[in-house]
Amino acid sequence: GQNIDQPTEMTATEGAIVQINCTYQTSGFNGLFWYQQHAGEAPTFLSYNVLDGLEEKGRFSSFLSRSKGYSYLLLKELQMKDSASYLCALRGGTASKLTFGTGTRLQVTL
Amino acid sequence: DAGITQSPRYKITETGRQVTLMCHQTWSHSYMFWYRQDLGHGLRLIYYSAAADITDKGEVPDGYVVSRSKTENFPLTLESATRSQTSVYFCASSETGYSNQPQHFGDGTRLSIL
Numbered sequence: 001g002q003n004i005d006q007p008t009e010m011t012a013t014e015g016a017i018v019q020i021n022c023t024y025q026t027s028g029f030n031g032l033f034w035y036q037q038h039a040g041e042a043p044t045f046l047s048y049n050v051l052d053g054l055e056e057k058g059r060f061s062s063f064l065s066r067s068k069g070y071s072y073l074l075l076k077e078l079q080m081k082d083s084a085s086y087l088c089a090l091r092g093g094t095a096s097k098l099t100f101g102t103g104t105r106l107q108v109t110l
Numbered sequence: 111d112a113g114i115t116q117s118p119r120y121k122i123t124e125t126g127r128q129v130t131l132m133c134h135q136t137w138s139h140s141y142m143f144w145y146r147q148d149l150g151h152g153l154r155l156i157y158y159s160a161a162a163d164i165t166d167k168g169e170v171p172d173g174y175v176v177s178r179s180k181t182e183n184f185p186l187t188l189e190s191a192t193r194s195q196t197s198v199y200f201c202a203s204s205e206t207g208y209s210n211q212p213q214h215f216g217d218g219t220r221l222s223i224l
Contacts, residue, residue: 030209042200042215043153050209087152096141096160096207097168102152 002026002092004101011107012078020073020086020104028093034062034073035087037103043087047073075106083108113137116201116216123191124224131186131219133201141204142184143213144168144176146197153200159184160207191223 003025012018022032031050035043049055049064049071061074073086085103092099114135123129133142144156145168155168157176165176173195175187188195198220202213 042217045212048210091209100153
């Protein structure tokens with residue numbers, strides 16, 4: 001089986017940096033995804049990690065440590081439009097399927 | 111590029127009725143998925159399909175039926191709706207089942223069962 005933990009809510013200030021953590025337990029590993037989901041909308045793909053280390057995409061970066069069962073999403077230069085839920089999703093032993101965490105709701109304030 | 115579309119966007123029905131949620135994708139993706147999203151549970155996989163005429167159960171399949179006679183369509187049927195099936199339903203697709211392929215989601219169907 002698989003288990004994924006994320007903080008439920010976070011608050012950060014516009015222009016700041018925020019780190020959203022995700023820890024997981026799994027018997028097989030084929031990658032970890034991060035998705036963004038604005039209220040009432042569909043999840044949209046942000047990043048993918050399968051090897052240890054940092055992947056950078058503009059203001060967003062994602063880090064993975066397979067030995068620690070740990071990932072984080074780093075958002076820089078926060079904007080109001082970054083207020084959304086961020087979903088960590090694990091691709092385990094069956095490569096085609098994803099298991100999602102319950103998501104972290106981020107609120108960006110002035 | 112229409113992508114992946116779900117219909118209807120909103121549906122209200124009564125317990126015991128049959129209801130079908132539609133999902134259509136224009137990318138010719140091999141894999142398609144149905145999820146439900148509920149507060150406190152996140153996205154949970156109901157059924158998925160690797161290709162036409164190939165379907166398999168996910169985490170919460172009870173009370174649901176799927177079919178995939180054509181690559182582009184993947185309807186989800188609730189044969190006898192129950193209140194516990196009130197949820198937001200998302201359809202998703204991915205080009206292949208390979209590890210690095212993300213899933214792309216439709217806009218969702220908000221289903222209320224009275």
